[in-house]
Amino acid sequence: MDPNDPTAHLEEELDSEISSIRREIRKLQRRRLLLSSGILSSESLQKRLRGPQKGPGSILSDLNEDLSPLVRAAGSHTQSNHHRIAFSTTTFPFKDPSPSIDVEEDGAKNLLGVRIDICVRNGRFMKPYYLLLRKMRTDDRNGVRVRVRVHRHTIPAFIPVDRLARIFLPESHSVLGDSSGNRGSQPQPKEKQPRGRKQDLRAFVREVRRQLVAWHTRLDAVHYLRNKLGVIRRGVDLYPDEEEDGPWERDVPIDIDIDSGVVEETRLKKNDLGIVTLWPTALEAWYVRVEWEDGRVGRFKISNSGLVERAVVIGDGGRDKVLEAALTGGDGKVLTVLDRLIKDTLSSRDDDATLDLE
Structure with a gap:
């Protein structure tokens, strides 16, 4: 494209104006969301909405019917923010939706999810990072134990999740299968069997979060x-x-x-x-x-x-x-x-x- 072409300059100016308008719209939308959340989660409005009703046709009743979904959404958003501030790392049960896992028992799809929240310099929380862990039954000198291994994650590729998992979540030499009874990898020969080490899930999650921060x-x-x-x-x-x-x-x-x-x-x-x-x-x-x-x-x-x-x-x-x-x-x-x-x-x-x- 010729840089002296007036059409090219016109297209560039139009693209810049469109980008500017889009940014302004996003800014206004975020401000509207912030103001509406603040108003709907305010204590005075919550008291009025939870107060006694004067009749099915009253203004307060109509307001309650119209605003109840917004109030619930604002309350849920506020509760989520309070939770993220108080607890930067949380766990939750998760069922693997992958159709490739076809087992008779649903235990193979039951995973342990770990959510990591990071707050940046402007006070906003970034998109959460997730670790999905699968439970595996292992056999070592102390008997059958339940260990975890990383199944999926959304951690950036430059953070060595696999290496950290080998350090903090070592797998035993004999894997019987996951918690539902599925067979895993076959036991290694005795001369190559490493000594089983305890897993430290807290240290693993703490190190992953430390590198993210x-x-x-x-x-x-x-x-x-x-x-x-x-x-x-x-x-x-x-x-x-x-x-x-x-x-x-x-x-x-x-x-x-x-x-x-x-x-x-x-x-x-x-x-x-x-x-x-x-x-x-x-x-x-x-x-x-x-x-x-x-x-x-x-x-x-x-x-x-x-x-x-x-x-x-x-x-x-x-x-x-x-x-x-x-x-x-x-x-x-x-x-x-x-x-x-x-x-x-x-x-x-x-x-x-x-x-x-x-």
């Missing part, structure tokens, strides 16, 4: 740094004094609007640090790539505890050891990276001013 913490830290520098959303934020050229970055999938699936394109505003790009190199957000206006390119690693473990900055003259020390120095926290860079920039300017005076 660490991942979201890294993402929140990157978004915090970007917001501190200033972010322009394509088709939403209009700054006439800003140049249109510049690298646009697609938001990571965790920020995709669930209802519409729209992926926003953003870029950084002009800032005193001269940073034009600050974005994780991959979805797991272990490494963050930084680019400056003068062509320098850097990368630093974020630990699970929110510290900058190491950093590399390369420019035209090779590695910039001073800037690397600024990224990893101080308290080492990723949230204070920009403060350290600002301090390093100010000290560099003072040194240049001193050299000019001399």
